[in-house]
Amino acid sequence: MEEFIGRQVVLSQARVQELNDPHFYIRPAMSIEKHVTCQRCGSQLAKAEHRLPSGKYFCSVCLKFGKLTSDDRLVSIIESPDSQLPREVLLTWQGSLTTLQQTITDRLLQSLQAGRDSLLWAVTGSGKTEMIFPLIHSVLAKGGRVCVTSPRIDVCRELYPRLKSAFVLETVLLLHGNSEESYCYRKLTICTTHQLLHFYQAFDLIIVDEIDAFPYEGDQMLRYGLKQALHLNGRLIYLTATPPLHLIREVEATFAIEKLPVRFHKRPLIVPECHWYLRWESCYKKPSRMKKFLKLLRELLQDNDVLVFCPSLSYMDALCRATSRFFAADIITSVHAEDENRKEKVEKMRQKKYRILFTSTILERGVTFERVSVIVMGANHAVFSKSALVQIAGRVDRKGAYHHGRVLFFYNQNTQAMRQAKKEIKEMNALAKKVGDT
Ligand SMILES: [Zn+2]
Structure with a gap:
């Protein structure tokens, strides 16, 4: 049953x-x-x-x-709210929230209790995951059922150990297309947005992390799945660092929108530096066209490791090969969504075994590296939306002490996405300063 x-x-x-x-x-x-x-x-x-x-x-x-x-x-079988009995739920997370995080979490709790959905617009590296623990706790303690979902498998995988250690006495279920765990009833579930298609009026609270990420963004089936999985009296909380304009318009009349502009370590977001690069598309073909890239890459490597974001796989392979001629082969690699060794390569980059990692947009979000700078090759390419650029810039200076991390956009046409990304980062920094001053 x-x-x-x-x-x-x-x-x-x-x-x-x-x-x-x-x-x-x-x-x-x-x-x-x-x-x-x-x-x-x-x-x-x-x-x-x-x-x-x-x-x-x-x-x-x-x-x-x-x-x-x-x-x-x-x-x-639809669970009746009357059958849910309050129970003791232990939040075993040992950390603490900053004053601002606590203030916003309190507001999210108030909205939840008042039966209102919320959007938490929190900049990259703000520590938003920890802020959802009290929200999960409040629903579980009433006997309710909670789902934390994300369009991205990586994000679900990263959330799983964190939620498990925050609620050690709870059995947490992790579901995604490649998971070996089969379904069983649990009060706390983590799953990809695809998995929600198997649920019906199940959850009293669904928290959607990275709501603007592919493939959820623009997918009608996944949107439908989310609404179906929610209990009739259930509540939604959307989390994102980069809400697209259409999402803000969709929710502004009904959702409470909470902004968290301050990163956990309180330093501002790194503002991208835009560098004109006439032939970035074909720079790998001639050493003379590589000069600018190599010069700045070497400059960045003096302080940090470097992630080089590329707009296509073929371009990434060609540029990675060309760059390998100028560095020791064992410090360079590339990674993309279908790469079988993706997890290992990301882990080795974290362990500083690689110094230069060429990547598709797959690493634009959900991953944290210490001491990295980033280069976006062809930031004017259509694949780099405003959200993607803000997320990519957000990979830098997330954690640890400050190490002069930089964000470089190479481009040969100024796009709206680039302008908006830069503007949004500056606006959030200004807001952070204001909030910090009060
Ligand atoms: Zn169907």
Whole structure:
């Protein structure tokens, strides 16, 4: 029975007839009107293209979660708020919040208690994860169920040990596409936003970390999944360092928006330096075109290791190869999303075994390195949105003592994204100064 609580389990009609318990809530997997609407993922489907030879319909959008046809049923058990009993929940986190973090956390708690959703707009390196512990605690202590979700697997993986040690007496469930752990009912769940498609009116609180990250951003199915997974009286908290304008517009009337402009160590965000680079796209082809890159790279290496963000894989490979000719081979490597050795390479970079790491945008968020500077090759490329540039700049000077970390944008066309990124970083620094002065 437990595997049905807050889930939407796909069963055939025949299997459903065997269930004779009034607790089951059973819905058709698809509603058929002018279009076919998939109840699992919310997609509207044209009838002609989704009709099987048997006359049944199927959903092509959420196929990767298992085949779903109009003959299937979605079976759930919905937990009633009355069945939730207060319990003792121990927050075992030993750290403490700064005064400003505490003030904002108190406001988030007030909103939660008043039944209002919130957006926490906290700059990179502000320590927002620790701020959610009291929020999770308050819901768990009332007997409620909490989910911390993120579009990015890396972020979920990083959250898992931190939440486990903050609530050592709780059993935390981690779910993502590659996880070996199978589903079981838990009061505290961490999962990717994709996994929410398996839940139905499950959580009293869903905290979405990095809400603006790919693939959630712009994906209607994942948005639908989030809303479906939330209990009817449940609350949402969005966390991000870089909310896109459309998200702010979407939530400003109904959500409480809390801004945290100060980094945990109280130093300002590093403002990007923009360097004109005429032929950055083909610089790897000729040593003369590499000069500018190599000169600044060597300059940065005097103080820190360097992450070099590249707009495409082919470009990254070519530039990495060309750069290797000028440095000892064992201090340089590259990494991208499909790289089998991604975890090992990131770990070795953290351990200072590499000094130069070429990367796609995969490392733009969710990872912390000490003592790094960053270079963005072709910051004017379309792949570097304002959010991506702010996140990339946020990799620098996150942790430890100050080591003159720098952020360099190489470009040959000034884009709106670059201008906005720089403006937003400066505005947050100004706000931090104001908050710090009061
Ligand atoms: Zn579907």
